[in-house]
Amino acid sequence: MSGKKSxxxxxxxxxxxxxxxxxxxxxxxxxxSEDSKRVGYKDEGGGESVGHHSGRxxxxxxxxxxxxxxxxxxxxxxxxxxYVHRHLAQRPDGDVEETPWRxxxxxxGHDPAKDKSAHKAKARG
Numbered sequence: 622m623s624g625k626k627s628x629x630x631x632x633x634x635x636x637x638x639x640x641x642x643x644x645x646x647x648x649x650x651x652x653x654s655e656d657s658k659r660v661g662y663k664d665e666g667g668g669e670s671v672g673h674h675s676g677r678x679x680x681x682x683x684x685x686x687x688x689x690x691x692x693x694x695x696x697x698x699x700x701x702x703x704y705v706h707r708h709l710a711q712r713p714d715g716d717v718e719e720t721p722w723r724x725x726x727x728x729x730g731h732d733p734a735k736d737k738s739a740h741k742a743k744a745r746g
Contacts, residue, residue, distance in 0.1 A: 630695055634687065637698035640705040641730035645683040651727050652676045660724040672728030675701065679730040705731045 643651070651657050652673060661670030678697050685694065708726050712733070717723045723733055 630690075633695060633698055633702070634690070636702045637682075640702045641679060641683070642735050643727065643730050643732050645680045647732075648676050648680050648683075648727075648730055652680075656724050657728055660721045661728055670728065672704075672725055675704075676728045676730060701729055704729050709733065 657673060657676070658670075661672035663670045675697070679701060682690070682694050682697065690698075705726065708722065708729075709731075711722070713720060713722055717733060726733055
């Protein structure tokens with residue numbers, strides 16, 4: 622994930638696919654959990670959090686073919702990429718396995734625990 626603003630739809634889609642490291646089914650399962658529902662910003666109505674709603678949109682986008690992406694889909698992809706990049710830069714110290722920081726990122730389709738396991742796999746060769 623480069624962290625730069627995507628110049629073209631193809632670059633944006635590639636950045637989105639890098640940022641979202643969970644499958645649609647993993648996101649759906651996660652969104653059904655209590656941990657998912659209790660984190661994130663909720664507007665005054667106190668209903669669904671912004672991140673939880675975003676996760677549902679991500680599942681919709683992942684279920685589409687590239688040719689079927691709408692302008693709204695591309696805008697949401699850009700929002701997801703920006704959110705994931707910003708929050709990864711704010712990683713807290715220590716074990717983050719059961720933290721609101723990780724849970725919030727997972728609502729946005731990114732599980733930082735997968736980053737760690739991917740790095741371990743690369744290190745093993």
